[in-house]
Amino acid sequence: MSSATSTGADALAINGGTPACAQPVAFMAPRLTKEDVAGATAVLESGMLRAASRCAELEERWAKTTDANHAMTCSNGTCALQLAYEPLIERGDDVIVPAWTYIATASMLVARGANPIFCDPIEDTFQIDVEDAEKRLTPKTTAIACTHLYGMPVDIEAVQDLANRKGLKVIYDGAQAHLARYDGKGIGAYGDAVTYSFYATKNLGTGEGGMITANDDALARKIGLLRSHGETDKYLHESIGYNYRMNDITGAIGCSKLDRLGDETARRQQVADLYDARLAEIDAVAAPVRTAKAEPVWHLYTVRLDLSKLTCTRDEFCAALKEEGVPTAVHYPRALTRQPAFAQWAQDMPVSDRLAQCVLCLPMHQELTDEQAGWVCDAVAKIARAFAS
Numbered sequence: 001m002s003s004a005t006s007t008g009a010d011a012l013a014i015n016g017g018t019p020a021c022a023q024p025v026a027f028m029a030p031r032l033t034k035e036d037v038a039g040a041t042a043v044l045e046s047g048m049l050r051a052a053s054r055c056a057e058l059e060e061r062w063a064k065t066t067d068a069n070h071a072m073t074c075s076n077g078t079c080a081l082q083l084a085y086e087p088l089i090e091r092g093d094d095v096i097v098p099a100w101t102y103i104a105t106a107s108m109l110v111a112r113g114a115n116p117i118f119c120d121p122i123e124d125t126f127q128i129d130v131e132d133a134e135k136r137l138t139p140k141t142t143a144i145a146c147t148h149l150y151g152m153p154v155d156i157e158a159v160q161d162l163a164n165r166k167g168l169k170v171i172y173d174g175a176q177a178h179l180a181r182y183d184g185k186g187i188g189a190y191g192d193a194v195t196y197s198f199y200a201t202k203n204l205g206t207g208e209g210g211m212i213t214a215n216d217d218a219l220a221r222k223i224g225l226l227r228s229h230g231e232t233d234k235y236l237h238e239s240i241g242y243n244y245r246m247n248d249i250t251g252a253i254g255c256s257k258l259d260r261l262g263d264e265t266a267r268r269q270q271v272a273d274l275y276d277a278r279l280a281e282i283d284a285v286a287a288p289v290r291t292a293k294a295e296p297v298w299h300l301y302t303v304r305l306d307l308s309k310l311t312c313t314r315d316e317f318c319a320a321l322k323e324e325g326v327p328t329a330v331h332y333p334r335a336l337t338r339q340p341a342f343a344q345w346a347q348d349m350p351v352s353d354r355l356a357q358c359v360l361c362l363p364m365h366q367e368l369t370d371e372q373a374g375w376v377c378d379a380v381a382k383i384a385r386a387f388a389s
């Protein structure tokens with residue numbers, strides 16, 4: 001390839017010889033086992049469909065595994081954010097949030113009536129840049145909302161240090177970071193609240209579902225009440241709330257999947273180690289850099305292309321990988337500050353804007369074999385060579 005503006009058809013011509021993968025590799029492998037189905041079926045057969053013992057069991061186990069004092073199930077990761085934000089953030093507050101995250105982290109701030117103050121991430125870890133965040137603080141800033149993106153914990157020490165110095169609340173979005181650890185503890189040990197999503201494709205996926213963890217008893221009580229119409233006794237409502245409850249079918253699937261989440265996470269970590277080692281040999285492709293003290297759980301394994309060393313765009317690189325049997329995804333194609341929904345906050349975010357051009361996610365899941373992970377790296381090396389400038 002010679003042109004930096006090659007077409008998709010040109011990109012496909014780059015694939016010569018035998019595809020790197022003997023069979024196409026799956027990007028993800030969300031699965032229900034016989035045990036998951038049996039758990040859900042038992043709930044169906046019992047007729048007890050509302051949140052009951054299986055949700056309570058999931059809460060108890062989630063609090064333990066994340067090192068949090070309290071865990072509260074809810075309907076999904078978006079309402080988990082709402083339930084965490086409402087007691088911690090007032091209408092009109094300014095809240096720091098990265099421009100490089102899923103929309104819900106920021107949109108639920110707007111839903112709360114708060115003003116998102118966007119900041120950039122650190123380019124090689126993808127996680128909130130706390131120095132950049134500090135420069136953007138305003139007199140009205142009361143909180144930081146940040147995401148353990150792709151399953152990699154943020155630099156929690158730096159976030160908490162800034163929060164302590166400036167008297168800010170901290171809400172961590174752990175939607176992609178089930179079982180992630182930082183400095184030897186589960187991520188539930190840090191900040192005011194942590195939220196999780198159990199959407200179908202998450203490391204623990206129940207279809208829809210969510211969780212909030214918190215360490216303060218009074219905050220946990222408030223979140224619990226908000227989740228279910230402020231009800232303290234049958235038809236006695238202490239405060240205004242919502243119906244954001246989980247149900248026991250979901251709870252049972254969650255408990256069953258939690259039984260194997262540790263093993264599945266360990267496999268993701270092995271695949272990430274393998275990718276790291278092989279990608280270090282490829283000049284134009286940068287593996288994700290790990291935050292100090294973090295134990296990531298690799299919901300996504302995201303690499304950056306050095307486009308100055310390639311004659312193609314990221315999308316052409318992905319198209320060529322697909323021909324080799326390697327599906328990819330782009331998390332995310334644009335910074336939140338480039339989303340029409342955030343037109344009011346549109347601005348340049350140099351790091352996020354660059355990442356939007358050059359990131360791609362490689363297959364990552366618990367069923368990948370060493371051989372398949374090797375094929376993926378062979379394909380990346382082959383395409384990087386073919387597009388080398």
Ligand SMILES: Cc1ncc(COP(=O)(O)O)c(C=O)c1O
Pocket residue numbers: 076077078079101102104105147173175176197198199208209210
């Ligand atoms: C970082 C992040 N936050 C929040 C959410 C929202 O979770 P849910 O889809 O369960 O509402 C997601 C889901 O994709 C996410 O990845």
